[in-house]
Amino acid sequence: MKQTINNKFSKLFFIALSLAFFFDSCQKDSSAKTSETTPQNATISSSKPKGSTLASLSGGFSDGVDLQPSYYNGGNPNFGWSLMKQQGNIKTLRIEIDPSRVSTSQAAGWISQARSNGYTSLICTFHEYGGSSNASDLVTAATWWKNNYKALGGNFTINLCNEWGSGTMTSNAFAAAYNQAIPIVRQVYSGPIIIDCAGYGHDVVITKDAVLGTNGTKINDGNIVLSNHIYPNGYVNSLNRTAQESDLDYMSATGKPCIIGEFGYAPSGSCNWQQMVQYAKNKGWAVLAWSWNGDGTGMNLVSPAWSDNPSATSFTLSSYFSQAYPFL
Secondary structure (H helix, E strand, C coil): CCCCCHHHHHHHHHHHHHHHHHHHHCCCCCCCCCCCHHHHHEEEEECCHHHHHHHHHHHCCCCEECCCCCCCCCCCCCCCHHHHHHHCCEEEEEEEEEEEEEEEEEHHHHHHHHCCCCCCCCEECCCCCCCCCHHHHHHHHHHHHHHHHCCCCCCEEEECCCCCCCCCCCCHHHHHCCCHHHHHHHCCCCCCCEECCCHHHEHHHHHHHHCCCCCCCCCCCCCCEEEEEEEECCCEEEHEEEEECHHHHHCCCCCCEEEEECCCCCCCCCCCCCHHHHHHHHHHCCCEEEEEEECCCCCCHHHHHHEEEEEECCCCEECCCCHHHHHH
């Protein structure tokens, strides 16, 4: 649950111990500044580990944004590249691809556009089966990557399946499914594979136990990056509570690079998303804001949203921009 004044000191003591124990993968910077445009008095630090340290903690990724173009204008929206390039802290793009809505050639066009506009740190994710515990769904995603990675142009990082894995499945089942799926992807791709935490990106316990093999079965492939998704409604079913900053220490405990693949201010809930994002940044993790455009509920850094005007050709920064961008 969200921390209260009464347990403030115990929380600080726990975080201090956690940071000391996981020093190799978790490094907190004391230099911080407060943004008046950020609600709930979250503190946004302008500093984080640099160079090779940051690369090892986040798998080489820098901060950036998500894009979800599959559902708008027949999969051919205007990305607003000129405005995006004016925002210097956007370095990494994570593009969600729904193969049931767009062709491989359309998705390849998005990737090509991103590269031609100077974005070379690219993550692409298969966007179906979120919340599924069915191993065959994950295998379907893996097979799609095997059949389409080269046609998409290659040379990007694969996020195998967006938010696959429920918060009620066992860590053994989670690991076993990835052990079926990853070798399929490896037939065409040797780079790091991003794995979203179970439970819609929130359940760090299932994920940690699957990586370490705590309950008997572990994810065999070592070249993986773990991704958490941070929203106010975040809930860790394994812990029976709302998501909170200390959850990220479970991910650090795996020794794997970690990122925040998505963060945003909705849906409503009691998770303090700003504090969690800042905690991740203090660890040296890359964070990706949801979204540059493509969200249907208002979490778009630009206006108009594709959901309002899918054929728009001109964009301005939205009011949400001032809440999300300061974290990048």
